[in-house]
Amino acid sequence: xxxxxxxxxxxxxxxxxxxxxxxxxxxxxxxxxxxxxxxxxxxxxxxxxxxxxxxxxxxxxxxxxxxxxxxxxxxxxxxxxxxxxxxxxxxxxxxxxxxxxxxxxxxxxxxxxxxxxxxxxxxxxxxxxxxxxxxxxxxxxxxxxxxxxxxxxxxxxxxxxxxxxxxxxxxxxxxxxxxxxxxxxxxxxxxxxxxxxxxxxxxxxxxxxxxxxxxxxxxxxxxxxxxxxxxxxxxxxxxxxxxxxxxxxxxxxxxxxxxxxxxxx
Amino acid sequence: xxxxxxxxxxxxxxxxxxxxxxxxxxxxxxxxxxxxxxxxxxxxxxxxxxxxxxxxxxxxxxxxxxxxxxxxxxxxxxxxxxxxxxxxxxxxxxxxxxxxxxxxxx
Numbered sequence: 001x002x003x004x005x006x007x008x009x010x011x012x013x014x015x016x017x018x019x020x021x022x023x024x025x026x027x028x029x030x031x032x033x034x035x036x037x038x039x040x041x042x043x044x045x046x047x048x049x050x051x052x053x054x055x056x057x058x059x060x061x062x063x064x065x066x067x068x069x070x071x072x073x074x075x076x077x078x079x080x081x082x083x084x085x086x087x088x089x090x091x092x093x094x095x096x097x098x099x100x101x102x103x104x105x106x107x108x109x110x111x112x113x114x115x116x117x118x119x120x121x122x123x124x125x126x127x128x129x130x131x132x133x134x135x136x137x138x139x140x141x142x143x144x145x146x147x148x149x150x151x152x153x154x155x156x157x158x159x160x161x162x163x164x165x166x167x168x169x170x171x172x173x174x175x176x177x178x179x180x181x182x183x184x185x186x187x188x189x190x191x192x193x194x195x196x197x198x199x200x201x202x203x204x205x206x207x208x209x210x211x212x213x214x215x216x217x218x219x220x221x222x223x224x225x226x227x228x229x230x231x232x233x234x235x236x237x238x239x240x241x242x243x244x245x246x247x248x249x250x251x252x253x254x255x256x257x258x259x260x261x262x263x264x265x
Numbered sequence: 266x267x268x269x270x271x272x273x274x275x276x277x278x279x280x281x282x283x284x285x286x287x288x289x290x291x292x293x294x295x296x297x298x299x300x301x302x303x304x305x306x307x308x309x310x311x312x313x314x315x316x317x318x319x320x321x322x323x324x325x326x327x328x329x330x331x332x333x334x335x336x337x338x339x340x341x342x343x344x345x346x347x348x349x350x351x352x353x354x355x356x357x358x359x360x361x362x363x364x365x366x367x368x369x370x371x
Contacts, residue, residue, distance in 0.1 A: 082335045109308070238307040239279075246278050253341075254283055254299045260336025 025200035027163040030115045030122070033233060034203050034226035041105035042077070042179040043207070045222040059183060065214035072182030079182065084251075084259020089176060091251065093242035095152040097176030098133060098169065099191060099207055101126045102224065105180050110240055112232060122158055122165070127240050135167050142168050150187045152176060167193040178209070186213040201228045266342065269328045270298060275321035277306050284344070286327060299341040300329055302356050312358055326350055 044059070061069060075083040075091070083091055090096060104111040106128045114125040120138035125131075135158040148155045148171040156169040169191045178185055189211040196204045207221040270286035282302045287295045302309070309316035321327070327349055331342030347354045 084336075110305075236307075238305065240305060241279060243279065249276075250281075250283065250301075253285070254301050255341075257299055258334040258336060258339050258341035260334075260339050 023200045025197060027197050028160060028165075029117065030165060030195055030197055030203060031117050033112055033114045033229040035109070035229045035232075036104040036111045036224060037227045038223065038225035040222050040224075041103050041111075042181050043099060043103065043183055043209075043221050044219065059219060060216040062212070062214055062216055065184060065211075068184035068214065069182060072177060072184060074177075074180055074182035077181040082259035084256045084261050088180065088182070090180070090242070091247070091255070093129075093244045093247045095129065095131065095176065097152040097173060098154050098156075099193075099209070099221075100177055100179055101128070101131060101133070101153070102193070102205065102207070103179050104128075104226075106240075109232075110238070112229065113226075114232075127238070129242050130239060142170060145170055145188065150174065154191065161194075163196060165195040167191075167195070169193075184214055185209065185211050188213055202226070203228070266331050266333045267328065268298065268331060268342070269326070271323075272321050272325040272327055273297075273323055275318070277309075277316070277318040277320070279305055282306060282309065284321060284327065284329075284347075288340075296340055300331060300344045301341070302344050302347075304356070304358055308358050309356075312355060314355055316354075320354070321349060 059065070059069075071087075073079075073081050073086040073088070075081065075086045075088050080086075101124075102113070104113055104126070110127045112127045116123045116125065120136065122135040122137055124133045124135070126133075131153070133153040133156070135156045137158045140157060142157050143155060150171050150173045152173050154169040155171040156167050158165055158167045160166070170189075172185060172187060172189050172191070174185060174187045174189075176185070177183060189209055192208045192210075194206050194208075198204050203226040205221075205224040205226070207224075208218050209215070209221075210218045268288060270288040272284060272286050274283075274285035276283040276285075281304070284300045284302070286298050286300070288298050290296050304312075306316070327347060329342070329344050329348075330346035331344055334341050344356055347356050
């Protein structure tokens with residue numbers, strides 16, 4: 001981390017800071033804990049999303065994509081149903097996968113991802129589930145779909161395009177949702193993430209997914225904004241796992257009861 | 266909604282702690298209820314007001330202010346305020362105050 005010198009003058013034996021340059025930063029250093037600060041917890045601010053709709057549009061579904069969307073019953077958003085009768089993978093502690101983990105949708109202070117850069121790899125750690133993901137930066141080529149099995153977080157390589165870190169991924173397990181509103185994807189989804197450190201404290205992310213089976217054209221996310229959290233690494237790890245046995249018990253005794261299903265208490 | 270009962274079980278677990286309690290109905294029957302608290306256990310520990318796995322025990326008397334359940338007649342709710350054996354306990358970070366503090370200070 002580079003720091004610009006402070007501009008100071010000495011007057012009457014007193015050091016006076018009369019101006020302070022913006023602290024410097026290395027645009028190729030994305031390491032640190034990052035908290036989502038942008039509003040939308042979904043892949044994109046689609047028309048059915050939260051908040052203003054200006055400049056937004058519904059996802060460009062294919063017929064197949066629309067049918068899969070209708071089968072997904074989220075607990076959030078305009079199509080929300082009581083979680084007791086929904087089918088959000090989160091409700092059974094199933095992995096959220098990429099790109100849903102990047103939405104960092106779990107409420108503060110858990111909407112965090114940590115980026116660690118090591119030779120040949122960039123690693124993202126996500127608070128929820130204690131999940132993590134590798135992005136290879138050693139120059140290898142992205143494999144073909146036939147060379148990898150679909151996986152929760154996909155298979156990813158990264159490279160620098162100027163000051164933008166570009167991640168290309170394939171091989172996603174289609175059981176995951178793009179976000180908490182239940183947008184689907186197929187195993188053939190390709191995802192491009194573009195990260196840019198706007199300043200010392202701010203990271204931007206824009207994603208483009210290409211999935212002709214589900215969407216008629218590439219679908220671009222809203223720009224996710226993350227703010228650095230320098231206090232996070234000083235605190236004890238919270239270990240926010242989703243524990244299946246605990247979740248199952250909770251679902252039976254609280255979620256389903258609140259949703260009007262028969263009491264299991 | 267405000268509801269009073271007797272604790273039967275306290276689960277101080279992720280992602281959200283849960284209280285199970287019995288409520289005596291107008292007809293004298295016992296109804297089994299559940300309440301969920303929104304913060305995680307570690308968030309509640311960080312409130313430094315004494316939240317632990319032993320804060321509640323079977324037999325404790327509680328009074329809850331809850332968001333009502335979505336389903337009419339369901340016996341589960343999200344707790345917004347909690348009184349244990351006559352003392353207020355903050356259930357949200359930033360609420361401030363120690364157990365037993367005046368309600369207005371939480």
